[in-house]
Amino acid sequence: METIYNYFESIPPAHRSLILVLGIAFFWILESIVPLFQLKYKKFKHAGINIFFTLTTVLVNFPLAFLLLKTSDWTIANNFGVLQWLPAMPLWIKILLGVMLLDLLSAWLAHWVEHKVKLLWGFHLIHHTDHQVDTTTANRHHPGESMVRFIFTCFGTLIVGAPVAIIMIYQALSVVFSQFNHANISLPKKLDNVLSWIIVSPDMHKVHHHYKLPYTDSNYGNIFSLWDRLFGTFLKLPNQDIVYGVDTYFNERENSDIGLLLKIPFKTYKSPEKVDMKSTSQS
Template sequence: MNNEVIVRLAVFISIFAVMAIWEFLQPARAAKIGRNIRWRSNFAIVVIGALVSRIVLPGALVGVALWAENVNFGLFYRLSFPLWVTVTLSVLLLDIVIYWQHRWFHRIPLLWCLHKVHHADSHVDTSTGLRFHPIEIVLSLFIKAFAVAALGVPAIAVVIFEVALNGFAIFNHANIRLPRKLDDLVGKVLITQRLHRIHHSQRWQESNTNFGFSVSWWDKLFGSYTYEASKDDNKILIGQKDYPATAGNASLLTLLSLPFHKSKKNKSKPIPK
């Protein structure tokens, strides 16, 4: 398990460093408030979320996978697939779980109150990929833990999935813009930065699309894919209208308390079934 943490951290730092430098040198969009203000809060909240997760589930998802293996629990332990098939199917199924989890957090008002912390960021960059309320982090952890146990996902598949999930979260939130032809090509398989910025639009018709964190297949398969926004990528209004780009709205205290602000109207609209 210690090796799993080291691998995840090493990959995370590497991808974050590359994307952060890239967006610093060639930013796709200009931020409305200083990066230091946003980054302090975005980094602080992910640290809090990580600490809470370790307290709630000390063994993390790998621990759940090892438990399932020890007691021979879960679907894949009832089947006789080769390891590579089990690992491949496990990663794909976990990715589908995350896709639907994301949709639920937009569709269900109580869950949206938590997920809104992520969408209230007035600018999308690498740090936005870290910005989730600790309660959402814990709920997501339990959803994934249930899936890992029920499916009997091998520990190696959990590591691959978690590394990929973290890496793609940094990649598609980065404030960069691929050349359009390359974006179109990559977007046939992956959620690019341009496609994910559509998901962060203030227009609910756009923010309730492109839910995938990695591949674009699930959005296409389940009818939630948007290829073009109503405005040019440079002109999409990012964030939430009721949380304008101010230093106060970017503070850690605001991020932690945002789900409990009764005066803030839920802007998320129902998603077509």
């Protein structure tokens, strides 16, 4: 465990990028072997849009990374944060607790706030406008949302008092788990149900991408499912009833245009026309 900790304490940027790329590649291949839905789309064109937003996320986070490191260094130097206030503990417990708390504050809380604050929802909406959810959807975030997520990550680091190694472990797990629970893969239902008691499983997260409330406002978790169960935001919906998208912005052609997607947070939303959403179902 100490070897792993030391590795992530000084993990090279190239290795972090490799985790991202290998994760996408692995689940991309798996989607072709055991798909959940037979999605009717041009896979490479769809991936191109989402990879564009992946790159914008990298461009936002890379120059700001020093702020995250400075926040972590400050908590250690000033003995501030949950991990700094607790008595000495085995390293594996410290890592697990740190990752869990970062998952709560930097992912679950950030996600919940984005759904509750209208301004932030405008940025997060781009993620929900994907009508063909697959592993690349995990990285479909407006640059504005990437900024919001970064702020919450700094906030989580401050409250947790997280050392750099734990932050890096958390971010690596966060990337892989997000790719996993967005992936268009079919797991045995019993296995998925068991996993959903511990981590966010694919079927659990797909409910969050259903086009209408209350399902859109549920299952906010990224790594651990505990938070949704604890805060009463856990919902189930049979796979065959899931329709991807969002009912306030349902035009699939417009939702495949990068230029229009970038403008969504800055425009006034019009009331959606009446459409038969079931006609767009992937099941």
